[in-house]
Amino acid sequence: MERLRPVWAEVDLGALKRNYARIQSYTKAELMPIVKADAYGHGAIPVVRALKALGAKRFGVALLEEALEIKREFPELELMVIGASPEEHSDTIVRENIIPGIFSFSQAQALAKSAGEQGKTARVHVKIDTGMGRIGYRPEEWEQILEIAKLPHLMVEGIYTHFATADHADLTFARKQLERFQEVIRKLERRGLKIPYKHAANSAAILHFPEAHFNLVRPGIILYGLPPSRHVGQDAGLEPVMSWKAKVTHVKTIGAGETVSYGRTFRAAYETRVATIPVGYADGLRRALSNCGEVLVRGQRSTIIGRVCMDQTMLEVTKIPGVQVGDVVTLLGQDGEERIDPTEMADWLSTINYEIVCDISKRVPREYVE
Numbered sequence: 001m002e003r004l005r006p007v008w009a010e011v012d013l014g015a016l017k018r019n020y021a022r023i024q025s026y027t028k029a030e031l032m033p034i035v036k037a038d039a040y041g042h043g044a045i046p047v048v049r050a051l052k053a054l055g056a057k058r059f060g061v062a063l064l065e066e067a068l069e070i071k072r073e074f075p076e077l078e079l080m081v082i083g084a085s086p087e088e089h090s091d092t093i094v095r096e097n098i099i100p101g102i103f104s105f106s107q108a109q110a111l112a113k114s115a116g117e118q119g120k121t122a123r124v125h126v127k128i129d130t131g132m133g134r135i136g137y138r139p140e141e142w143e144q145i146l147e148i149a150k151l152p153h154l155m156v157e158g159i160y161t162h163f164a165t166a167d168h169a170d171l172t173f174a175r176k177q178l179e180r181f182q183e184v185i186r187k188l189e190r191r192g193l194k195i196p197y198k199h200a201a202n203s204a205a206i207l208h209f210p211e212a213h214f215n216l217v218r219p220g221i222i223l224y225g226l227p228p229s230r231h232v233g234q235d236a237g238l239e240p241v242m243s244w245k246a247k248v249t250h251v252k253t254i255g256a257g258e259t260v261s262y263g264r265t266f267r268a269a270y271e272t273r274v275a276t277i278p279v280g281y282a283d284g285l286r287r288a289l290s291n292c293g294e295v296l297v298r299g300q301r302s303t304i305i306g307r308v309c310m311d312q313t314m315l316e317v318t319k320i321p322g323v324q325v326g327d328v329v330t331l332l333g334q335d336g337e338e339r340i341d342p343t344e345m346a347d348w349l350s351t352i353n354y355e356i357v358c359d360i361s362k363r364v365p366r367e368y369v370e
């Protein structure tokens, strides 16, 4: 569709593919790209299509809805729901051959029952909570996994855990989690249960915790070219995949003492050039950036002045000559020698780059380039 409002997010599928190849060079394990939350805001379907072309066969999502959306487009792919899947959806999970993460006997029973009725075998991955404290069997409950494995029409294809601090420089706690996970696996194997897939590594663990790779890894944020934290991935050779742009809709000069936007929180100290862009907090440009965030205009940094509105934002461009209506403003990405990455924007907001890209709303059309 033709773009009506001049605001868009550019998704560079070439950069995505180079990131994937780079990640594969760090591990011998199979990659299961994590494409939850619409591929961290990048668009799940185009992202999956691009990675499938590089040979990715198995993808991870957080929700059953997300798995179904991808299955509809790519029925041949393996989709795993890494989060919790409600028991009442067992029929759908089995019918669509989706692989759920499970961590209770009743969940396993419901899946086995659905599989029996459909004349199929349900494949599951058992989640172990080794210290994240979110979902999963506690390590001391390991014998319950043997009970699950005995159910008819059900196959324990995988076992997995998730690290709470893999993105820290100090991996002491992550090592503790890994030991607990290995101990569970050892006990199960001693009792004769062989599980084909074992996985634990998120992006940070892929980059600096190779002992945790096993035979499958779950890269998320690094696929999109962003470092998992200030301690990990800064020099991993990743390229940010998404940029965010808008075109100037209005330029004017205001006199000393005049104010800009709701609440009059910006007051001009001198004659000031002001440019307006048609993007606001409903697009994911956070209101907390009022009077402090920066954007790039004509290759230079410009400050957001006044409050960010729902659909519009004003910029100080006094020292940037020649700004005119139609100029492309870069909220995220490169313009000339300057760049602003989601990690920098996240720092202004005391949050993480993950939240910045996920927050760019559906109202901002994604444009795919390669």
Ligand SMILES: *Cc1c(COP(=O)(O)O)cnc(C)c1O
Binding pocket: 034, 036, 082, 162, 201, 202, 203, 204, 218, 219, 220, 221, 222, 228
């Ligand atoms: C989101 C998620 C991942 C991916 O995490 P990144 O830090 O983005 O690599 C991996 N595993 C699980 C269980 C997750 O929830």
